[in-house]
Amino acid sequence: MSIEPIGIVAILCGLFCLFLSDSATVIALGVAAVFGSAAAMFVGAANIQPGHVMLGFLLLGVMTRERATREFLHALKFGEPGFWFALLVFYGVLSAYFSPRILSGVTQIVPLGTTIFDDSRSTVPLVPVSSNLTQSVYMVGNLLCYALTVAIASNWRGFNAVLTGLLAYAVANTAFAFLDVATYSTGTQGMLAFIRNAQYVLHTDDQIAGVKRIVGSFTEASSFARSTLGVFAFTGTLWLCGRRPYLTGFVAVTSLILVVMSTSSTGLVGAPVMGLILYLTAIAVGGHKNARRFSTLAIVFIPTIATAAALLIAIDPEVSKTVYNYIDIIALGKSTSDSAVERGSWNMAAIQNVVDTMGVGVGLGTARTSSFALALLANVGIAGTIFYLLFAFGALIRKRGTPGSLTADARLAACNGCFGLLVGDMLVSPVIDQGLFFCMLAGLASALPERSRQHIRTGRPIGVVTI
Incomplete structure (x- = not known):
């Protein structure tokens, strides 16, 4: 095992937060989760990311506090979304x-990890692969992240801390995108080497038609676009609801621009979908006192701006040509590219895996796909x-709280953030691991600080939240 410099920073930060409070640790977890291309330490060939280091400290903090431990266990009991998530992880492991092993050789897979065969992307007979273990570990980590987030957010102060941590993730995601572009433009990419040390294939300097592919703190443009779709949906919803409008509005608009300019087809396809969801959200929250001003602005100006932009593109041939060429390069042209053909073959193999195993599946982390839905099946x-569907329904669909x-x-913002990530996952995800950011959002969406009665026991409020 070896510890990287960013790992030392993560450990020191975790120890410091551990002595402060769980609230401080969960905020640090939100920031650490953005480092998608970083390895805090290496255990053999496995990359341990800074987010998982902070998750360990958060687990330690919660397990040493009786009330937080009770809430952690409550998040996993029957009737709660966490119960179905736990079943998914247990079944998956x-x-x-x-x-x-039992179904060895009954179907041909596109292996996600390494096998006894060479590491090509052609199909091989079903056998165990290295990612059976790594994906199992990641999914256990996701379950812990979800349940710990619910436990922390079970009182008002913790709820505010989780919300702050997610906003910190959103700000960091935006900041690293600007740093990515700035360092590339000035030839100083080495400044970000400390967060680009994971043993993955990194596409940090790729271009399309001379345009830098924005990757931020992630391994490739599609991962960045997927993350930024979640940030756009999360902060955009908070802005519509009138919560910290200057911060959330700035991050939402910036994230939308970054998604479109990332040169990722995931972002280009996902942005209109999330724009529609946010427009429907504006209509839904328009009658609420805090949201009335901002939702009205969105309802009136979004169609106006969209119509004006469409007319400008249609009227001006040069603008129309530029826009068409960009869309053709990013999305339309990719449908016939070698990458698209390869991804299509992965999905066809995945469908055959479902048929050949009679719906049992080839095992968590075994087969590579190019869509989250097919990865699940x-x-x-x-x-x-x-x-998974029972978990998603309980965490993201079931209504909670006074409108x-x-x-x-x-x-609502956390749910929309999850939907933003899901849109990206449905387009490109090769695995069912949705990451710490998704699990924190789902945990916030599931949390019920209204159940807290600590203020009755102590005789004083435990931290009323105002944002």
């Missing part, structure tokens, strides 16, 4: 070990997909 089968209240607005 079992399938990762048993399915490739191919890897954890119909049962695992049902567990117009802070908790309701924050949960």
